[in-house]
Amino acid sequence: MDIKPIAWSHSSLKDFEGCARRYHETKILKNYPFVETEAIKYGNLLHKAVENYIKGTHELDERFEFMRPIVDKLKAKKGRVSAETKMALTKNLEPCDWFDKRVWVRGIADMLIIDDEDLTAWVIDWKTGSNKYPDRDQLDLMACMVFKIHPHIRKVNAALMFVLKDDMVKTSMTHEESGAKWWEFRERYGKLMDCATNDVWNPTQTPLCGWCPVKTCEFNTKRKD
Numbered sequence: 171m172d173i174k175p176i177a178w179s180h181s182s183l184k185d186f187e188g189c190a191r192r193y194h195e196t197k198i199l200k201n202y203p204f205v206e207t208e209a210i211k212y213g214n215l216l217h218k219a220v221e222n223y224i225k226g227t228h229e230l231d232e233r234f235e236f237m238r239p240i241v242d243k244l245k246a247k248k249g250r251v252s253a254e255t256k257m258a259l260t261k262n263l264e265p266c267d268w269f270d271k272r273v274w275v276r277g278i279a280d281m282l283i284i285d286d287e288d289l290t291a292w293v294i295d296w297k298t299g300s301n302k303y304p305d306r307d308q309l310d311l312m313a314c315m316v317f318k319i320h321p322h323i324r325k326v327n328a329a330l331m332f333v334l335k336d337d338m339v340k341t342s343m344t345h346e347e348s349g350a351k352w353w354e355f356r357e358r359y360g361k362l363m364d365c366a367t368n369d370v371w372n373p374t375q376t377p378l379c380g381w382c383p384v385k386t387c388e389f390n391t392k393r394k395d
Contacts, residue, residue, distance in 0.1 A: 173367050175261060178359060179276045180308045186362050191373035194365070195384045202383040213298040216333070217254070217280060220296060224253035224281065237333060241281075244294060249285035254278055257315045263352065265319050275355075277315050284320055291316050293328040301332035304339040313343040314351050 176198075178186075186193040195201045206214075220237055222228035224245065230238055245251055260266050261274040268276065281294035293312045309328035316326050323345065330339040343351070365371050373387050380391040387393065 173363065175274060176362060176366060177273050177276060178362065180311045183355075183358060183362065184305070184307070186365075187358065189374040189376070189382070190365050190371040191387055192382055192384050193362075194371035195386075198366075205383070209299065213296075216298055217296060220280070221253040224251060240331065240333065244281060244283065244292070247283050247285070247292060248287070249283040249290075249292070252279075252282045252284075254280060255282045257312075257319050259315060259318055263318050275311075275315070277312055279312055279316070282316070284323065286322070289322060289324040291320065291323045291326045293326060295328075295330050297330050297332045298334055299332075301330075301335045301337045301339070304330050304332075306330070306339065306341050309341045310343065310351050311355065313341075314348045314355070317345050317348045 182193070182197060185197065196204070216234055216237070219228070219230055219234045220241060223230050223237070223241060256268050256276070256278050258266050258268045258270065258273045258276045260270070260272045266273055279293050280296045281292075283292040283294075285291065291313075293309065293316060295308060295312070309330065313326035313328050317323055325342065325344050327340070327342045329341070332338070373384075373389050375389040379387070379389045382390050384390060385393055
């Protein structure tokens with residue numbers, strides 16, 4: 171039986187790798203609706219406020235005034251600046267619409283700067299959480315997608331900006347390096363499709379199982395039969 175390819179993003183692939191059972195229950199079956207915490211709500215508000223500021227539609231309110239010097243410094247860079255830029259690709263890594271039926275992978279760049287003259291791009295992702303375990307993997311995917319959306323770009327500089335910690339984690343990638351990175355993503359995605367093809371979604375036991383929304387899992391300490 172042919173299984174329709176599952177569209178993925180950085181966050182959904184990480185969710186799958188964290189626990190296939192949780193991914194299946196929450197992302198595929200949707201048995202457990204997403205619950206927005208206060209921390210997530212704050213992060214969403216900050217992202218929206220910065221997006222509006224970059225686009226020039228609204229000034230920053232007092233809660234997010236501390237973002238002004240950070241954003242202004244980045245906006246001063248040479249190039250075309252955009253905010254919350256949606257990128258989508260087919261399985262053949264061809265650009266497509268966000269809701270295209272052929273979409274294979276999606277990603278959103280919180281701040282994107284395209285320097286057409288120097289063939290360089292900057293991708294910035296705002297983080298309002300802890301900087302203890304920075305995930306550079308997200309930056310790698312964003313860089314890979316930029317190369318496909320903007321094929322003339324030769325180098326992407328990227329950064330996770332932990333705005334409440336005054337910390338920045340930087341990476342860079344050349345166009346030549348992106349090919350090998352795409353193969354890594356395809357291998358990881360292949361494990362997701364193996365689970366879908368065989369309809370086997372085994373759980374992964376971790377110390378955080380008690381906080382998992384899947385209360386029917388045998389590893390959840392708050393299990394409900």
